[in-house]
Amino acid sequence: RSIVGTLIPAPFGLGLTISPAVFGLFLISTGLTLWLCVSFGMLCYSLTFYVVDPKGIITFIPAVCELLSGDLLPLPFFPERLRRFAELSPFGSLQNVPLRIFGGDIAGVQLLPSVALQLFWCIVLTATGYYLLNRGLRRLCVAGG
Numbered sequence: 001r002s003i004v005g006t007l008i009p010a011p012f013g014l015g016l017t018i019s020p021a022v023f024g025l026f027l028i029s030t031g032l033t034l035w036l037c038v039s040f041g042m043l044c045y046s047l048t049f050y051v052v053d054p055k056g057i058i059t060f061i062p063a064v065c066e067l068l069s070g071d072l073l074p075l076p077f078f079p080e081r082l083r084r085f086a087e088l089s090p091f092g093s094l095q096n097v098p099l100r101i102f103g104g105d106i107a108g109v110q111l112l113p114s115v116a117l118q119l120f121w122c123i124v125l126t127a128t129g130y131y132l133l134n135r136g137l138r139r140l141c142v143a144g145g
Contacts, residue, residue, distance in 0.1 A: 029098040032118040036093055043129035049136030070096040090121040
């Protein structure tokens, strides 16, 4: 399902299977994913003000993100409890939501709550990241030339 696939003639092409309204929601969800990725990165880097060595954060957080965002294994294949946790966490809102909207796995009455959850996590992570960053910058002492 790519742009090139939609340009190929009918018997061989891959047409879009979602309506224009759902495609618009997919684009909004993709924008929210970008916002969420940036705010999550800002939060992670803000946390480095509070640790002696940031290697743990830089190593651990991407591994957790890959697992719980559906990057290694799609979230519908997870055991029920872990799947539900991952879907409600900010990780499940990263790439899982827009890809499942585009693929038609999230449809109908599930669309708006999924995108609203993405927006919720965007606001929460951005506010938390700004708070931690400003608090850390107040305590920052730079020495040297």
